[in-house]
Amino acid sequence: MITRRKFIVQSTLAVTALVSRCSNYEAQSGRTADMLSKRLAIDPHRPQYHFLPPANWVNDPNGPIFWKGYCHLFYQYSSTIFPQGPKYWGHARSKDLVHWEHLPMALSPTPGGLDKDGCWSGSAFVNQGVPTLVYTGVFPQVQCLATSGDDMATWKKFAGNPVVASPPAGPAVTGFRDPSIWREGNAWLMTVGAGFQGQGGTVFLYASKDLVHWDYLHPLFSAPAFERHDSVPSGRYDSAGAGDMWECPDFFPLGGKHVLLVSTQGRVHYFVGTYSDRKFRAENQGLIDDSSLHYASKTCEDPQGRRVLWGWVREARSDAAQNAAGWSGAISLPRVLRIDSQGALRMDPLPELTRLRGRHFQIANSEVSGFVPTPQIQGSALEIQLVMDPGGAKEAGIVVRRSPYEAEETTISYDAATQYVVIATGRSSQSPDADRRTHLGGLKLNPGELLRLAVFLDGSVVEVFANGRTCLTGRIYPARADSLGVGLFAKDGRARVKSLDAYEMRAISRDRLTT
Numbered sequence: 001m002i003t004r005r006k007f008i009v010q011s012t013l014a015v016t017a018l019v020s021r022c023s024n025y026e027a028q029s030g031r032t033a034d035m036l037s038k039r040l041a042i043d044p045h046r047p048q049y050h051f052l053p054p055a056n057w058v059n060d061p062n063g064p065i066f067w068k069g070y071c072h073l074f075y076q077y078s079s080t081i082f083p084q085g086p087k088y089w090g091h092a093r094s095k096d097l098v099h100w101e102h103l104p105m106a107l108s109p110t111p112g113g114l115d116k117d118g119c120w121s122g123s124a125f126v127n128q129g130v131p132t133l134v135y136t137g138v139f140p141q142v143q144c145l146a147t148s149g150d151d152m153a154t155w156k157k158f159a160g161n162p163v164v165a166s167p168p169a170g171p172a173v174t175g176f177r178d179p180s181i182w183r184e185g186n187a188w189l190m191t192v193g194a195g196f197q198g199q200g201g202t203v204f205l206y207a208s209k210d211l212v213h214w215d216y217l218h219p220l221f222s223a224p225a226f227e228r229h230d231s232v233p234s235g236r237y238d239s240a241g242a243g244d245m246w247e248c249p250d251f252f253p254l255g256g257k258h259v260l261l262v263s264t265q266g267r268v269h270y271f272v273g274t275y276s277d278r279k280f281r282a283e284n285q286g287l288i289d290d291s292s293l294h295y296a297s298k299t300c301e302d303p304q305g306r307r308v309l310w311g312w313v314r315e316a317r318s319d320a321a322q323n324a325a326g327w328s329g330a331i332s333l334p335r336v337l338r339i340d341s342q343g344a345l346r347m348d349p350l351p352e353l354t355r356l357r358g359r360h361f362q363i364a365n366s367e368v369s370g371f372v373p374t375p376q377i378q379g380s381a382l383e384i385q386l387v388m389d390p391g392g393a394k395e396a397g398i399v400v401r402r403s404p405y406e407a408e409e410t411t412i413s414y415d416a417a418t419q420y421v422v423i424a425t426g427r428s429s430q431s432p433d434a435d436r437r438t439h440l441g442g443l444k445l446n447p448g449e450l451l452r453l454a455v456f457l458d459g460s461v462v463e464v465f466a467n468g469r470t471c472l473t474g475r476i477y478p479a480r481a482d483s484l485g486v487g488l489f490a491k492d493g494r495a496r497v498k499s500l501d502a503y504e505m506r507a508i509s510r511d512r513l514t515t
């Protein structure tokens with residue numbers, strides 16, 4: 001017979017083994033393995049099919065890269081939530097971009113070293129068969145390299161770090177971080193996120209023959225230059241709102257154009273344009289996600305040639321609630337990017353996510369006016385595909401995480417007058433710890449165009465893809481266990497549901513540790 005004591009010891013050992021496989025997440029946090037895993041396993045707010053670390057804090061995705069049959073994804077990790085500790089590079093890999101396996105921490109701050117205060121964001125690339133990371137050591141912000149000689153199992157920091165010790169001489173800069181490196185002809189090129197004080201964000205461009213000695217060339221692209229560009233509809237880009245520092249630049253070719261992503265300390269902006277003479281000229285621009293809860297996006301090309309993007313899904317609840325939960329942040333679902341015939345960036349959820357679909361419910365061709373419950377559909381891990389003609393309704397869409405008697409509910413809708421996709425979280429939670437924001441994503445439907453919403457509901461994470469061109473992320477923390485209901489609604493008029501397909505989504509792990 002197994003005694004209670006023996007059971008606790010055995011399960012603690014099992015969890016400790018799991019957690020130490022995840023490279024001392026536990027040792028760093030100082031919590032017992034047992035308490036932590038129990039708390040996470042029963043936490044209904046913890047996503048079940050989004051990637052996130054075994055515990056504690058995650059922010060930016062770093063250096064996604066394919067290597068020998070796996071996609072490796074790194075991420076900014078801290079063993080404490082608030083106050084945050086120095087950043088590490090957490091590490092995981094996946095064969096299908098859906099299921100993940102946690103690996104030992106890739107980079108840790110070296111006491112007394114250049115990254116003593118943290119290994120900040122960066123990228124991964126391969127140099128003559130050697131996987132290499134480039135990241136920012138802090139403080140001050142300097143650019144550093146690390147390499148792996150064992151297929152990314154362990155990483156060794158370059159003895160000659162930093163490879164770039166300070167920003168170029170000239171106007172004062174507001175930051176100097178988040179490098180990215182790629183090969184062009186017989187040179188290496190590197191971008192570093194920065195900003196000119198009082199002017200706005202910029203992306204510095206560097207070149208090198210050997211990855212060690214770098215020459216500063218010029219800004220690849222800056223905020224004011226973009227604003228002067230004739231083809232940009234005036235008023236759309238707000239450099240004040242964009243902050244005076246551009247973080248996490250990501251620059252890549254796509255569909256005959258080049259795309260630059262910058263995180264503006266608010267949201268992630270994309271620019272589509274041309275790249276020649278080592279300068280980028282923007283022709284089109286927009287947002288990767290209209291909500292500020294998706295941040296620091298990073299992409300890589302997969303073996304099929306698809307450009308896949310991940311971002312950091314931020315929390316929208318109090319610091320105390322995040323500490324109490326023992327985890328904070330998640331990585332967004334992977335999005336596949338493409339350029340459409342108008343030169344705009346389009347984003348769709350990675351098709352492989354359909355493998356997680358379980359039970360299916362369908363409604364076809366029905367008219368909606370007021371609230372229509374769909375009692376056959378309920379849950380907190382769902383994918384909902386809605387094709388709707390908003391008709392004459394002022395606002396129409398779906399209601400999710402609805403409790404009996406409407407004590408809690410979240411609506412995801414289209415507001416025809418304002419042409420916004422809306423995630424309304426004002427009544428999502430009775431908890432005073434939860435934010436009550438309304439998230440708005442601009443979406444102009446063309447005459448006759450139907451509204452096509454793909455909604456991914458996963459614990460506290462809501463990701464909405466609208467007509468392949470507007471994405472919106474929300475966070476919800478329903479306090480009631482029975483807030484699982486779904487329904488359709490149309491306000492002030494009638495809307496027609498062409499089709500509604502809802503799927504229960506399978507978890508990617510048994511224990512909400514996502515591995």
Ligand code: FRU
Nearest residue numbers: 060076087120121177247296
């Ligand atoms: C973006 C960012 C980066 C920085 C990292 C630190 O969220 O501020 O600029 O490298 O987070 O974790």
